[in-house]
Amino acid sequence: MKTTDTRLKILDTAQELIQKLGVNAMSYADISTAVGIRKASIHYHFPSKEDLLVSLLERYTPSFFRLVDSILESSESAEIKLRRYCGLFEATLSSGEQDKVCLCGMIGAEVKTLSSSLTKQITHFFQENEIRLTKLLTQGKDEGVFSFSGETEAMAKLIFSLLEGELLIARVHGDVTHFKVVVEQLFQLVKA
Amino acid sequence: MKTTDTRLKILDTAQELIQKLGVNAMSYADISTAVGIRKASIHYHFPSKEDLLVSLLERYTPSFFRLVDSILESSESAEIKLRRYCGLFEATLSSGEQDKVCLCGMIGAEVKTLSSSLTKQITHFFQENEIRLTKLLTQGKDEGVFSFSGETEAMAKLIFSLLEGELLIARVHGDVTHFKVVVEQLFQLVKA
DNA sequence: TATTTTCTATCTACTAGAAGGTAGACGAAA
């Protein structure tokens, strides 16, 4: 098997396991079993768990923002764009056995057990989301489809925290509808 | 030392450790060191980790709702009550070294590594919060101090997810202000 | 009251298994 194939399989599997169980409940042995490769081979590709986490975030963050930016750059209304943005989070929750949350949300919860360089990567992910949401909201206000009082930046922060929080809560309830209800309520609040 | 004293110390320490590090990153050895007692003594009071978690939630949930209910039963305006409710979450974040989140938020993130009876306890905590927020919002609408479109129940869900999410996010940023900004924005949205 | 017994909470010492990680052999491909 090619290097890149194994590497990818390891990253995919590790990501799924972390989104489901968290960093500290996931082990090299788990990945080993799921991928069908020996633990030592995983250490060949990712010498330490920290290396694996860094690589995971270096892949996840740009790939997530490619999706977000393709939404932002489309020619749709700000309302549709925001719906599609929220849809990215809902897709994570709905996928598979409805047992996964945002990778960065999960790692964010465990931040106090991780290195400062990982903390920086998570902070960066959060900030970039707020920046893009601010853009989106500004566009919506300019178009006249969004209307709400307060600062646009504060609203962006609020929306992002609500989405990350809902992912956790809806999963505990085992109820994707819970997520959808909150997103609909969000639209009630921002719609002009 | 009296039984109850040691038991309390163990519970207090375990709670702090979980709020900071999470269930899976906290060990009996950690508690042992912090309390100044041997591991075996902790197992005497709480035979298994599951027992400890159950006891922790059986203490945390009613004690949290005692605080919430004392706010709800006060004679203040709904706005003040909501501020004080949000203040409970902010207090957790602000306390100590600003490294703790809601116990149930943290355990909620790790829910897929835990027993179904613990999942039920977390679900219950979330639902009871939504019920109380719904009451509070209804009072505010009746008083005329709150005004927002959409269902009151959906708004309650939205507020709770936003608070749990903000706790995680603001901690990663190491910035209590981030939390305060979002709470202020919430008031912009609900105020009449 | 004095003594014995039982109970309680702690301790030391241990187990088995899982964790992250390493050394070095080996086969295939470049």
Place this chain on the structure above:
DNA sequence: TTTCGTCTACCTTCTAGTAGATAGAAAATA
């Protein structure tokens, strides 16, 4: 013939959890 990716075998440390000794307090008995 060197490099690459995988393997087996192993190490150390940590994990939850157990067995059994012990000291002191409480309760029962003489």
